[in-house]
Amino acid sequence: MVFVDLETSGANFANDRIIEIGLVEVDPTGVREWSVLVNPEVPLSPFITSLTGISEAMLQPAPTFRQIAQELLDRLRGRLFVAHNARFDYGFLKGEFGRLGVEFRQPSLCTVKLSRKLYPEHHRHNLDTLVERHGLTAGAGRHRALADARLLWSLWQCWHRQLPEATIRDAVGAIVGRAELPPQLDPNGLDDLPEAAGAYAFYGDDGRLLLTRRSSNLRRQVLGHFTAGSRHQALYRETWRIDWREAAGELGARLHELGFARSAPPMVSARAPGSGTARHLSANELCSWQLLPYAPGDYRPQLVFADELDFAVADDLFGMYTNRREAQRSLRLLAEVHQLCQKRIGIEQAVAACSAYRQKNCRGACIGKEPMTQHGARLLSALARLKIRTWPYRGPIALIDRDDFGMRQDIHVVDRWRLLGTVHNEGDLQTLLAAGPSRQGFDPEVYRIVSRTLNTGKVVVRPLNPFSP
Numbered sequence: 001m002v003f004v005d006l007e008t009s010g011a012n013f014a015n016d017r018i019i020e021i022g023l024v025e026v027d028p029t030g031v032r033e034w035s036v037l038v039n040p041e042v043p044l045s046p047f048i049t050s051l052t053g054i055s056e057a058m059l060q061p062a063p064t065f066r067q068i069a070q071e072l073l074d075r076l077r078g079r080l081f082v083a084h085n086a087r088f089d090y091g092f093l094k095g096e097f098g099r100l101g102v103e104f105r106q107p108s109l110c111t112v113k114l115s116r117k118l119y120p121e122h123h124r125h126n127l128d129t130l131v132e133r134h135g136l137t138a139g140a141g142r143h144r145a146l147a148d149a150r151l152l153w154s155l156w157q158c159w160h161r162q163l164p165e166a167t168i169r170d171a172v173g174a175i176v177g178r179a180e181l182p183p184q185l186d187p188n189g190l191d192d193l194p195e196a197a198g199a200y201a202f203y204g205d206d207g208r209l210l211l212t213r214r215s216s217n218l219r220r221q222v223l224g225h226f227t228a229g230s231r232h233q234a235l236y237r238e239t240w241r242i243d244w245r246e247a248a249g250e251l252g253a254r255l256h257e258l259g260f261a262r263s264a265p266p267m268v269s270a271r272a273p274g275s276g277t278a279r280h281l282s283a284n285e286l287c288s289w290q291l292l293p294y295a296p297g298d299y300r301p302q303l304v305f306a307d308e309l310d311f312a313v314a315d316d317l318f319g320m321y322t323n324r325r326e327a328q329r330s331l332r333l334l335a336e337v338h339q340l341c342q343k344r345i346g347i348e349q350a351v352a353a354c355s356a357y358r359q360k361n362c363r364g365a366c367i368g369k370e371p372m373t374q375h376g377a378r379l380l381s382a383l384a385r386l387k388i389r390t391w392p393y394r395g396p397i398a399l400i401d402r403d404d405f406g407m408r409q410d411i412h413v414v415d416r417w418r419l420l421g422t423v424h425n426e427g428d429l430q431t432l433l434a435a436g437p438s439r440q441g442f443d444p445e446v447y448r449i450v451s452r453t454l455n456t457g458k459v460v461v462r463p464l465n466p467f468s469p
Contacts, residue, residue: 001026002079003156005148006089007052009040013095013407017042018065019054022145023075024153031153034075035146037062052143065096073097076106080176084127084152086110087195091407105191109176111152117171118163127151134158173227181226182236193219193244196403199256200244201264202235209264210238214253218244248410249401251459254449255412255419286444287327288317288388291380297373299380301345303327311442312391312416319386320444338382341365344375389451391416395466396437398429399450401459413464417447437467 003024010016017040025032037054039062049055076093083089086108097104115125122133127148131138136154138147159168181187184205198218202211202225215221222242225235245256286306291299303324304317311317321327328347335342335356343354343366356362365375396415402408411429413420418438423429453459 001082001156002076003149003152004076004081004083004089004093005145005152006092007048007054007143007145008092009042009044009048011088013091015042016040016092018092018096019044019048019059020052020145021068021072022147022149024146024149025075025079026153027079033146033150035149036068038068039064054144066100069097069100069102073102073104079106081106081108082111082152082156083108084111084148086112090195095407103192107176108195109172111155113175114159114168114171117174118159118168130155134162175220182239184240185242190222190242193222194246195219196246196408197249197253198244198246199253199260200242201260202239203241203243204238205240207264209260210235212257212260214250214257216250216253218246246408247401248403248408249459251399251401251412251449251453252410252422255422255446258445258449285323286311286442287321287324288319289327289331289383289386290314291316291318291383295372297371297376298344299376301331301379301383306442310416311388311444311447312418314388315390317388318383320388320447334382336361338378339363340379340382341370341375344372345379388447392454393463396420396433396464398462398464399453399459400462414446414450415467416442417450418443419446419450433464433467 003026005022006018007020008016008018018038019040020035020037022035023033025034037059039059041064044054044056044059072093081090087110090106090108094104111130112125115122115130119125128138130136131151134155136151136158138151142148181190195217197214197216199212199214200218200222201209204210213221222244225232243260245259247253247256287303288306288311289301290304290309292302294300301318304314311320319327319330321330331345332342332347334340335345335347339356339361341354341362341364342348342356343350348354350366352367353364354362354366357364357366363370363375365372396413399412399414401410401412409424411423411425413423413429413432415437418440420435420438421432423432454461
């Protein structure tokens with residue numbers, strides 16, 4: 001094992017740099033410590049100096065990360081990487097190595113997650129709280145890398161004094177994911193699985209899509225399918241290939257999950273229970289109810305199809321259905337629940353009272369007992385939750401999604417509920433826009449995903465210039 005702590009010039013993976021590294025290496029030969037100041041080659045803020053006690057003057061003669069990279073890699077290789085908020089330390093090291101063209105991969109264990117599993121009765125698990133809770137001695141070097149790495153080693157030993165070894169071993173296994181991969185899978189192919197958001201897909205030997213899901217941590221969830229306690233035997237036997245796509249956040253993960261579901265041939269793909277991904281609807285199937293006024297206050301639904309009408313800009317559309325039969329079934333159920341007149345909404349062509357009135361489930365709009373304006377208002381109210389939003393922008397938009405550490409940015413470009421593509425920088429954005437609007441039909445799944453995202457307000461929305469006519 002190696003207990004790791006870093007001090008950095010800030011919290012952003014993309015812009016900030018490591019300024020100090022502290023390691024406590026533990027193996028059968030003993031315990032060794034190693035620490036080094038690192039010249040970040042960027043200015044250091046007064047806040048970081050006040051927090052850590054590390055000044056620019058101390059860093060000027062220090063080696064750069066490039067100069068210590070090989071020694072650090074040798075010390076980390078072959079060990080379980082243990083850190084508090086491990087994604088932070090691991091992400092910074094991965095970024096620093098990546099700038100040197102070195103792919104950094106290591107099994108990691110987060111002591112925040114481990115503390116939560118071992119002591120679920122407690123709500124706070126930051127390092128200061130754990131030091132106080134377990135009576136550890138922080139010393140004078142708190143917020144220096146080696147001092148904090150020593151604290152993690154002390155915490156590890158403390159937990160082993162307090163709890164059975166099997167309890168800790170099982171908790172570590174659940175977090176690290178001690179997966180026993182199927183023999184037909186190449187284990188090297190999963191080495192690059194990131195601890196990041198995204199979506200993944202399992203395929204059979206004939207290319208069948210067995211499962212597609214999204215996750216906030218791809219590595220943990222994919223390997224979790226093969227851990228002893230949660231292994232699904234059929235999936236274990238039938239999976240021959242696993243693909244994944246990384247994302248900055250939930251929106252990208254949903255869109256990638258949709259992409260996986262659509263990439264499989266419809267006749268061979270099999271949606272796994274809980275995958276949450278619907279099949280793609282072709283434009284000539286997709287239909288909706290459009291309310292048309294027949295007289296003041298008298299509205300009647302008419303079925304319209306997406307291959308004849310652009311649902312993104314049409315007014316007064318309610319519900320999306322795979323075919324005419326489903327739409328009519330839904331309207332009939334709506335009428336029954338809200339006591340609507342089946343004659344007035346077009347389900348029946350009765351000359352006098354509709355069958356629902358005779359069954360005392362219609363308030364008499366068909367025979368003039370209920371005013372048309374009142375029936376029309378009730379129909380609008382019943383349909384309200386099914387209303388399709390018209391595209392609320394003059395042109396396309398960029399939905400900008402960033403991960404928690406600023407390491408990744410996804411720019412999802414959407415126009416009239418159609419996904420034009422996902423890019424990661426301004427240059428690629430302009431190239432994508434230069435290709436013009438999508439020629440695809442209205443996309444119901446993208447509509448649902450993007451509409452829900454706009455309601456949450458969790459991503460930055462950047463309106464873009466309308467496409468030229």
